[in-house]
Amino acid sequence: xxxxxxxxxxxxxxxxxxxxxxxxxxxxxxxxxxxxxxxxxxxxxxxxxxxxxxxxxxxxxxxxxxxxxxxxxxxxxxxxxxxxxxxxxxxxxxxxxxxxxxxxxxxxxxxxxxxxxxxxxxxxxxxxxxxxxxxxxxxxxxxxxxxxxxxxxxxxxxxxxxxxxxxxxxxxxxxxxxxxxxxxxxxxxxxxxxxxxxxx
Amino acid sequence: xxxxxxxxxxxxxxxxxxxxxxxxxxxxxxxxxxxxxxxxxxxxxxxxxxxxxxxxxxxxxxxxxxxxxxxxxxxxxxxxxxxxxxxxxxxxxxxxxxxxxxxxxxxxxxxxxxxxxxxxxxxxxxxxxxxxxxxxxxxxxxxxxxxxxxxxxxxxxxxxxxxxxxxxxxxxxxxxxxxxxxxxxxxxxxxxxxxxxxxx
Numbered sequence: 001x002x003x004x005x006x007x008x009x010x011x012x013x014x015x016x017x018x019x020x021x022x023x024x025x026x027x028x029x030x031x032x033x034x035x036x037x038x039x040x041x042x043x044x045x046x047x048x049x050x051x052x053x054x055x056x057x058x059x060x061x062x063x064x065x066x067x068x069x070x071x072x073x074x075x076x077x078x079x080x081x082x083x084x085x086x087x088x089x090x091x092x093x094x095x096x097x098x099x100x101x102x103x104x105x106x107x108x109x110x111x112x113x114x115x116x117x118x119x120x121x122x123x124x125x126x127x128x129x130x131x132x133x134x135x136x137x138x139x140x141x142x143x144x145x146x147x148x149x150x151x152x153x154x155x156x157x158x159x160x161x162x163x164x165x166x167x168x169x170x171x172x173x174x175x176x177x178x179x180x181x182x183x184x185x186x187x188x189x190x191x192x193x194x195x196x197x198x199x200x
Numbered sequence: 201x202x203x204x205x206x207x208x209x210x211x212x213x214x215x216x217x218x219x220x221x222x223x224x225x226x227x228x229x230x231x232x233x234x235x236x237x238x239x240x241x242x243x244x245x246x247x248x249x250x251x252x253x254x255x256x257x258x259x260x261x262x263x264x265x266x267x268x269x270x271x272x273x274x275x276x277x278x279x280x281x282x283x284x285x286x287x288x289x290x291x292x293x294x295x296x297x298x299x300x301x302x303x304x305x306x307x308x309x310x311x312x313x314x315x316x317x318x319x320x321x322x323x324x325x326x327x328x329x330x331x332x333x334x335x336x337x338x339x340x341x342x343x344x345x346x347x348x349x350x351x352x353x354x355x356x357x358x359x360x361x362x363x364x365x366x367x368x369x370x371x372x373x374x375x376x377x378x379x380x381x382x383x384x385x386x387x388x389x390x391x392x393x394x395x396x397x398x399x400x
Contacts, residue, residue, distance in 0.1 A: 005266055007252040007255045010248045010252065011252040014245040018229050018232055020225075027291065030263070031291060034265060037217065041217065042253040043250060043253075046250045047246070048213075048214045049249075049380075050216075051211075052207040052210065052230065052234055053233060053234060053242040053243075053310070054239075055207045058210055065205065065208065065235075066205060089235075090235075091227070177317060
Protein backbone atom coordinates (compact mmCIF):
# COMPACT_ATOMS: atom_id res chain seq x y z
CA UNK A 1 0.00 0.00 0.00
CA UNK A 2 1.26 3.44 -0.97
CA UNK A 3 0.61 6.35 1.33
CA UNK A 4 -0.53 9.74 0.17
CA UNK A 5 2.21 12.37 -0.19
CA UNK A 6 3.06 13.79 3.22
CA UNK A 7 1.82 17.38 2.62
CA UNK A 8 -1.57 15.92 1.66
CA UNK A 9 -1.64 13.62 4.69
CA UNK A 10 -0.78 16.59 6.91
CA UNK A 11 -3.59 18.65 5.45
CA UNK A 12 -6.06 15.78 5.82
CA UNK A 13 -5.09 15.47 9.49
CA UNK A 14 -5.72 19.20 9.98
CA UNK A 15 -9.20 19.04 8.44
CA UNK A 16 -9.99 16.01 10.63
CA UNK A 17 -9.64 18.13 13.78
CA UNK A 18 -12.97 19.76 12.94
CA UNK A 19 -16.21 18.37 14.35
CA UNK A 20 -17.98 16.03 11.95
CA UNK A 21 -15.12 15.80 9.44
CA UNK A 22 -14.00 12.20 9.02
CA UNK A 23 -11.21 10.75 6.91
CA UNK A 24 -13.18 10.64 3.62
CA UNK A 25 -14.44 14.20 3.89
CA UNK A 26 -11.00 15.46 4.91
CA UNK A 27 -9.47 13.73 1.86
CA UNK A 28 -12.08 15.41 -0.32
CA UNK A 29 -11.30 18.84 1.10
CA UNK A 30 -7.54 18.32 0.86
CA UNK A 31 -7.77 17.24 -2.78
CA UNK A 32 -10.13 20.13 -3.51
CA UNK A 33 -7.51 22.48 -2.01
CA UNK A 34 -4.78 21.10 -4.23
CA UNK A 35 -6.81 20.45 -7.38
CA UNK A 36 -9.36 23.21 -7.61
CA UNK A 37 -8.31 26.23 -5.59
CA UNK A 38 -5.95 28.84 -6.99
CA UNK A 39 -2.77 29.44 -5.05
CA UNK A 40 -4.05 32.89 -4.09
CA UNK A 41 -7.28 31.40 -2.69
CA UNK A 42 -5.35 28.90 -0.59
CA UNK A 43 -3.17 31.71 0.70
CA UNK A 44 -6.30 33.73 1.49
CA UNK A 45 -7.79 30.84 3.47
CA UNK A 46 -4.50 30.32 5.28
CA UNK A 47 -4.35 33.98 6.26
CA UNK A 48 -8.03 34.13 7.24
CA UNK A 49 -7.49 31.29 9.72
CA UNK A 50 -4.61 33.02 11.48
CA UNK A 51 -6.31 36.43 11.35
CA UNK A 52 -9.54 35.15 12.89
CA UNK A 53 -7.68 33.38 15.68
CA UNK A 54 -5.47 36.41 16.39
CA UNK A 55 -8.06 39.17 16.12
CA UNK A 56 -11.18 37.61 17.64
CA UNK A 57 -11.15 37.72 21.44
CA UNK A 58 -13.72 37.24 24.20
CA UNK A 59 -15.37 40.39 25.46
CA UNK A 60 -14.11 40.82 29.05
CA UNK A 61 -17.58 42.03 30.09
CA UNK A 62 -19.98 39.48 28.56
CA UNK A 63 -17.75 36.76 27.06
CA UNK A 64 -19.03 37.26 23.49
CA UNK A 65 -16.60 36.86 20.58
CA UNK A 66 -15.52 40.25 19.33
CA UNK A 67 -12.88 42.16 17.45
CA UNK A 68 -13.17 45.27 19.66
CA UNK A 69 -13.09 45.48 23.46
CA UNK A 70 -15.66 45.74 24.94
CA UNK A 71 -17.83 44.09 22.28
CA UNK A 72 -20.18 46.26 20.17
CA UNK A 73 -23.20 45.13 22.20
CA UNK A 74 -21.67 45.99 25.60
CA UNK A 75 -20.42 49.27 24.09
CA UNK A 76 -23.80 50.25 22.61
CA UNK A 77 -25.29 53.11 24.71
CA UNK A 78 -28.79 52.33 23.46
CA UNK A 79 -29.07 48.86 24.96
CA UNK A 80 -31.24 48.16 28.00
CA UNK A 81 -28.79 47.75 30.88
CA UNK A 82 -31.35 46.17 33.18
CA UNK A 83 -31.68 42.82 31.37
CA UNK A 84 -29.06 40.11 30.86
CA UNK A 85 -29.79 37.22 28.50
CA UNK A 86 -27.60 34.25 29.45
CA UNK A 87 -26.65 31.98 26.53
CA UNK A 88 -24.32 29.05 25.97
CA UNK A 89 -22.29 30.39 23.10
CA UNK A 90 -21.63 33.32 20.82
CA UNK A 91 -23.61 31.50 18.12
CA UNK A 92 -26.73 32.13 20.19
CA UNK A 93 -25.91 35.84 20.45
CA UNK A 94 -25.55 36.06 16.68
CA UNK A 95 -28.87 34.24 16.20
CA UNK A 96 -30.76 36.47 18.64
CA UNK A 97 -29.18 39.65 17.23
CA UNK A 98 -30.30 38.52 13.77
CA UNK A 99 -33.90 38.34 14.99
CA UNK A 100 -33.36 41.99 15.96
CA UNK A 101 -35.95 42.38 18.70
CA UNK A 102 -33.98 41.91 21.92
CA UNK A 103 -32.48 45.19 23.19
CA UNK A 104 -30.88 44.11 26.48
CA UNK A 105 -27.38 42.81 27.13
CA UNK A 106 -25.95 39.29 26.89
CA UNK A 107 -23.81 36.99 28.94
CA UNK A 108 -22.05 34.13 27.16
CA UNK A 109 -21.27 31.10 29.35
CA UNK A 110 -19.12 29.37 26.75
CA UNK A 111 -20.66 25.96 27.42
CA UNK A 112 -22.91 24.16 29.87
CA UNK A 113 -22.28 22.35 33.11
CA UNK A 114 -21.30 18.79 32.28
CA UNK A 115 -19.68 16.96 35.19
CA UNK A 116 -19.08 13.85 33.06
CA UNK A 117 -16.95 15.91 30.68
CA UNK A 118 -15.18 17.68 33.52
CA UNK A 119 -17.00 20.97 32.97
CA UNK A 120 -17.90 22.45 36.34
CA UNK A 121 -18.87 26.02 37.29
CA UNK A 122 -15.21 27.13 37.17
CA UNK A 123 -14.95 26.16 33.49
CA UNK A 124 -17.86 28.43 32.54
CA UNK A 125 -17.88 32.21 32.31
CA UNK A 126 -19.81 32.50 35.59
CA UNK A 127 -17.62 34.57 37.92
CA UNK A 128 -18.11 37.62 35.73
CA UNK A 129 -21.86 36.91 35.70
CA UNK A 130 -22.00 37.07 39.53
CA UNK A 131 -19.95 40.28 39.39
CA UNK A 132 -22.29 41.84 36.84
CA UNK A 133 -25.33 40.96 38.92
CA UNK A 134 -23.73 42.60 41.98
CA UNK A 135 -22.28 45.70 40.40
CA UNK A 136 -24.39 46.60 37.46
CA UNK A 137 -27.89 47.88 37.04
CA UNK A 138 -29.24 44.40 36.29
CA UNK A 139 -32.86 43.79 37.27
CA UNK A 140 -33.61 40.62 35.29
CA UNK A 141 -31.62 37.60 34.18
CA UNK A 142 -33.15 35.62 31.30
CA UNK A 143 -31.78 32.09 31.12
CA UNK A 144 -31.62 30.90 27.50
CA UNK A 145 -29.50 27.75 27.81
CA UNK A 146 -30.76 24.82 25.71
CA UNK A 147 -33.66 22.62 26.78
CA UNK A 148 -31.24 19.70 27.12
CA UNK A 149 -30.29 17.96 30.34
CA UNK A 150 -27.07 19.96 30.55
CA UNK A 151 -28.71 23.24 29.61
CA UNK A 152 -31.41 22.70 32.24
CA UNK A 153 -28.81 21.80 34.87
CA UNK A 154 -26.90 24.98 34.07
CA UNK A 155 -30.06 27.11 34.28
CA UNK A 156 -31.00 25.55 37.62
CA UNK A 157 -27.50 26.06 39.00
CA UNK A 158 -27.58 29.77 38.10
CA UNK A 159 -31.06 30.20 39.59
CA UNK A 160 -29.90 28.52 42.83
CA UNK A 161 -26.80 30.72 43.16
CA UNK A 162 -28.89 33.85 42.56
CA UNK A 163 -31.80 32.92 44.84
CA UNK A 164 -30.87 35.46 47.54
CA UNK A 165 -29.97 38.22 45.12
CA UNK A 166 -32.54 40.90 44.35
CA UNK A 167 -32.91 40.09 40.68
CA UNK A 168 -35.69 38.45 38.66
CA UNK A 169 -34.54 35.16 37.13
CA UNK A 170 -36.61 33.97 34.14
CA UNK A 171 -36.32 31.22 31.54
CA UNK A 172 -37.18 31.67 27.85
CA UNK A 173 -40.30 29.83 26.66
CA UNK A 174 -39.92 26.39 25.13
CA UNK A 175 -42.85 25.08 23.12
CA UNK A 176 -44.15 24.44 19.62
CA UNK A 177 -42.27 26.64 17.12
CA UNK A 178 -44.37 29.32 15.47
CA UNK A 179 -45.65 28.02 12.13
CA UNK A 180 -45.02 24.35 13.00
CA UNK A 181 -47.62 21.60 12.79
CA UNK A 182 -48.41 19.71 15.99
CA UNK A 183 -48.10 16.40 14.15
CA UNK A 184 -44.49 17.11 13.21
CA UNK A 185 -43.44 18.36 16.64
CA UNK A 186 -41.47 15.94 18.80
CA UNK A 187 -43.00 14.53 21.99
CA UNK A 188 -40.73 16.29 24.45
CA UNK A 189 -41.53 19.66 22.91
CA UNK A 190 -45.26 18.86 22.88
CA UNK A 191 -45.14 17.86 26.54
CA UNK A 192 -43.32 21.04 27.40
CA UNK A 193 -45.79 23.14 25.39
CA UNK A 194 -48.73 21.63 27.27
CA UNK A 195 -47.07 21.99 30.69
CA UNK A 196 -46.21 25.61 29.99
CA UNK A 197 -49.66 26.52 28.67
CA UNK A 198 -50.89 30.05 29.42
CA UNK A 199 -54.39 31.38 30.04
CA UNK A 200 -55.90 32.62 26.80
CA UNK B 201 -29.15 43.15 12.78
CA UNK B 202 -25.53 43.00 13.85
CA UNK B 203 -23.01 41.33 11.59
CA UNK B 204 -20.37 38.94 12.78
CA UNK B 205 -16.90 40.44 13.29
CA UNK B 206 -15.15 40.76 9.93
CA UNK B 207 -12.33 38.24 10.57
CA UNK B 208 -15.01 35.64 11.38
CA UNK B 209 -17.06 36.53 8.29
CA UNK B 210 -13.91 36.24 6.17
CA UNK B 211 -13.12 32.82 7.58
CA UNK B 212 -16.72 31.66 7.04
CA UNK B 213 -16.50 32.76 3.40
CA UNK B 214 -13.28 30.76 2.98
CA UNK B 215 -14.81 27.57 4.40
CA UNK B 216 -17.83 28.05 2.12
CA UNK B 217 -15.63 27.65 -0.98
CA UNK B 218 -15.41 23.93 -0.21
CA UNK B 219 -17.89 21.50 -1.77
CA UNK B 220 -20.82 20.71 0.49
CA UNK B 221 -20.02 23.38 3.10
CA UNK B 222 -22.94 25.77 3.50
CA UNK B 223 -23.29 28.84 5.67
CA UNK B 224 -24.25 27.01 8.88
CA UNK B 225 -21.44 24.48 8.65
CA UNK B 226 -18.93 27.20 7.78
CA UNK B 227 -20.04 29.19 10.84
CA UNK B 228 -19.57 26.10 12.96
CA UNK B 229 -16.05 25.53 11.64
CA UNK B 230 -15.10 29.21 12.01
CA UNK B 231 -16.32 29.31 15.61
CA UNK B 232 -14.57 26.02 16.32
CA UNK B 233 -11.35 27.56 14.99
CA UNK B 234 -11.66 30.57 17.26
CA UNK B 235 -13.15 28.85 20.33
CA UNK B 236 -11.59 25.44 20.53
CA UNK B 237 -8.32 25.32 18.61
CA UNK B 238 -5.05 26.46 20.15
CA UNK B 239 -3.21 29.21 18.34
CA UNK B 240 -0.48 26.73 17.42
CA UNK B 241 -3.04 24.35 15.87
CA UNK B 242 -4.53 27.13 13.78
CA UNK B 243 -1.06 28.11 12.63
CA UNK B 244 -0.36 24.46 11.79
CA UNK B 245 -3.53 24.24 9.68
CA UNK B 246 -2.70 27.52 7.98
CA UNK B 247 0.78 26.28 7.09
CA UNK B 248 -0.44 22.84 5.98
CA UNK B 249 -2.77 24.49 3.45
CA UNK B 250 -0.03 26.54 1.85
CA UNK B 251 2.48 23.66 2.00
CA UNK B 252 0.10 21.19 0.32
CA UNK B 253 -0.72 23.66 -2.44
CA UNK B 254 2.95 24.55 -3.01
CA UNK B 255 4.49 21.09 -2.75
CA UNK B 256 1.92 18.85 -4.41
CA UNK B 257 2.16 18.91 -8.21
CA UNK B 258 0.81 16.78 -11.05
CA UNK B 259 3.16 14.08 -12.29
CA UNK B 260 4.15 15.16 -15.82
CA UNK B 261 3.95 11.52 -16.95
CA UNK B 262 0.63 10.27 -15.56
CA UNK B 263 -1.07 13.35 -14.04
CA UNK B 264 -1.21 11.88 -10.53
CA UNK B 265 -0.76 14.21 -7.54
CA UNK B 266 2.75 13.87 -6.18
CA UNK B 267 5.47 15.53 -4.16
CA UNK B 268 8.29 14.09 -6.30
CA UNK B 269 8.66 14.17 -10.10
CA UNK B 270 7.94 11.74 -11.65
CA UNK B 271 5.50 10.31 -9.10
CA UNK B 272 6.52 7.26 -7.01
CA UNK B 273 4.37 4.98 -9.17
CA UNK B 274 5.86 6.12 -12.49
CA UNK B 275 9.34 5.97 -10.88
CA UNK B 276 8.86 2.44 -9.49
CA UNK B 277 11.00 0.00 -11.57
CA UNK B 278 8.88 -2.95 -10.44
CA UNK B 279 5.62 -1.83 -12.05
CA UNK B 280 4.25 -3.49 -15.16
CA UNK B 281 4.91 -0.98 -17.96
CA UNK B 282 2.53 -2.71 -20.40
CA UNK B 283 -0.74 -1.74 -18.68
CA UNK B 284 -2.24 1.73 -18.14
CA UNK B 285 -5.27 2.12 -15.87
CA UNK B 286 -7.10 5.31 -16.82
CA UNK B 287 -8.93 6.99 -13.91
CA UNK B 288 -10.75 10.28 -13.35
CA UNK B 289 -8.82 11.54 -10.39
CA UNK B 290 -5.96 10.96 -8.01
CA UNK B 291 -8.49 9.79 -5.42
CA UNK B 292 -9.05 6.72 -7.58
CA UNK B 293 -5.31 6.04 -7.73
CA UNK B 294 -5.08 6.20 -3.93
CA UNK B 295 -8.07 3.86 -3.62
CA UNK B 296 -6.67 1.30 -6.06
CA UNK B 297 -3.19 1.48 -4.53
CA UNK B 298 -4.76 0.81 -1.13
CA UNK B 299 -6.28 -2.40 -2.47
CA UNK B 300 -2.69 -3.30 -3.32
CA UNK B 301 -3.22 -5.77 -6.14
CA UNK B 302 -2.78 -3.71 -9.31
CA UNK B 303 0.86 -3.58 -10.46
CA UNK B 304 0.60 -1.62 -13.71
CA UNK B 305 0.78 2.14 -14.27
CA UNK B 306 -1.91 4.80 -14.09
CA UNK B 307 -3.12 7.71 -16.14
CA UNK B 308 -5.16 10.40 -14.35
CA UNK B 309 -7.57 12.35 -16.58
CA UNK B 310 -8.41 14.93 -13.94
CA UNK B 311 -12.14 14.85 -14.75
CA UNK B 312 -14.59 13.55 -17.30
CA UNK B 313 -15.90 14.90 -20.58
CA UNK B 314 -18.83 17.16 -19.76
CA UNK B 315 -19.79 19.43 -22.67
CA UNK B 316 -22.50 21.13 -20.58
CA UNK B 317 -19.86 22.25 -18.09
CA UNK B 318 -17.44 23.26 -20.82
CA UNK B 319 -15.13 20.30 -20.26
CA UNK B 320 -14.00 18.97 -23.63
CA UNK B 321 -11.05 16.72 -24.54
CA UNK B 322 -8.62 19.65 -24.25
CA UNK B 323 -9.53 20.18 -20.60
CA UNK B 324 -8.60 16.60 -19.71
CA UNK B 325 -5.13 15.11 -19.39
CA UNK B 326 -5.51 13.28 -22.73
CA UNK B 327 -2.66 14.56 -24.91
CA UNK B 328 -0.12 12.87 -22.70
CA UNK B 329 -2.23 9.69 -22.81
CA UNK B 330 -2.00 9.59 -26.62
CA UNK B 331 1.75 10.25 -26.33
CA UNK B 332 2.19 7.42 -23.83
CA UNK B 333 0.27 5.00 -26.03
CA UNK B 334 2.51 5.92 -29.00
CA UNK B 335 5.86 6.02 -27.30
CA UNK B 336 5.78 3.65 -24.40
CA UNK B 337 5.57 -0.08 -24.07
CA UNK B 338 1.82 0.01 -23.45
CA UNK B 339 -0.11 -3.06 -24.57
CA UNK B 340 -3.38 -2.57 -22.70
CA UNK B 341 -5.43 0.42 -21.59
CA UNK B 342 -7.94 -0.31 -18.83
CA UNK B 343 -10.67 2.35 -18.67
CA UNK B 344 -11.82 2.86 -15.09
CA UNK B 345 -13.90 6.03 -15.39
CA UNK B 346 -17.17 5.97 -13.40
CA UNK B 347 -20.27 4.17 -14.62
CA UNK B 348 -22.02 7.54 -14.93
CA UNK B 349 -23.13 9.18 -18.15
CA UNK B 350 -20.04 11.37 -18.21
CA UNK B 351 -17.69 8.56 -17.24
CA UNK B 352 -19.14 6.36 -20.00
CA UNK B 353 -18.85 9.14 -22.55
CA UNK B 354 -15.22 9.65 -21.61
CA UNK B 355 -14.48 5.92 -21.87
CA UNK B 356 -16.17 5.75 -25.27
CA UNK B 357 -14.29 8.79 -26.51
CA UNK B 358 -10.94 7.26 -25.56
CA UNK B 359 -11.86 3.93 -27.16
CA UNK B 360 -12.82 5.72 -30.36
CA UNK B 361 -9.60 7.72 -30.56
CA UNK B 362 -7.53 4.57 -29.97
CA UNK B 363 -9.47 2.30 -32.35
CA UNK B 364 -6.67 2.24 -34.96
CA UNK B 365 -3.85 1.94 -32.45
CA UNK B 366 -2.42 -1.48 -31.71
CA UNK B 367 -3.42 -1.61 -28.06
CA UNK B 368 -6.07 -3.56 -26.17
CA UNK B 369 -8.71 -1.26 -24.69
CA UNK B 370 -10.70 -2.77 -21.80
CA UNK B 371 -13.21 -1.50 -19.27
CA UNK B 372 -13.26 -2.54 -15.59
CA UNK B 373 -16.21 -4.72 -14.56
CA UNK B 374 -19.27 -3.07 -13.10
CA UNK B 375 -21.69 -5.29 -11.21
CA UNK B 376 -22.91 -6.31 -7.79
CA UNK B 377 -20.24 -5.50 -5.18
CA UNK B 378 -18.66 -8.52 -3.54
CA UNK B 379 -20.48 -9.26 -0.27
CA UNK B 380 -23.55 -7.20 -1.20
CA UNK B 381 -27.12 -8.52 -1.15
CA UNK B 382 -29.04 -8.43 -4.41
CA UNK B 383 -32.03 -6.90 -2.66
CA UNK B 384 -30.01 -3.88 -1.56
CA UNK B 385 -28.32 -3.33 -4.92
CA UNK B 386 -29.70 -0.52 -7.07
CA UNK B 387 -31.49 -1.32 -10.32
CA UNK B 388 -28.90 0.14 -12.68
CA UNK B 389 -26.17 -1.95 -11.09
CA UNK B 390 -28.36 -5.07 -11.21
CA UNK B 391 -29.10 -4.47 -14.88
CA UNK B 392 -25.44 -4.04 -15.61
CA UNK B 393 -24.55 -7.17 -13.64
CA UNK B 394 -27.02 -9.24 -15.67
CA UNK B 395 -25.93 -7.77 -19.01
CA UNK B 396 -22.27 -8.40 -18.19
CA UNK B 397 -22.80 -11.98 -16.98
CA UNK B 398 -20.01 -14.46 -17.69
CA UNK B 399 -20.10 -18.16 -18.40
CA UNK B 400 -19.64 -20.12 -15.20
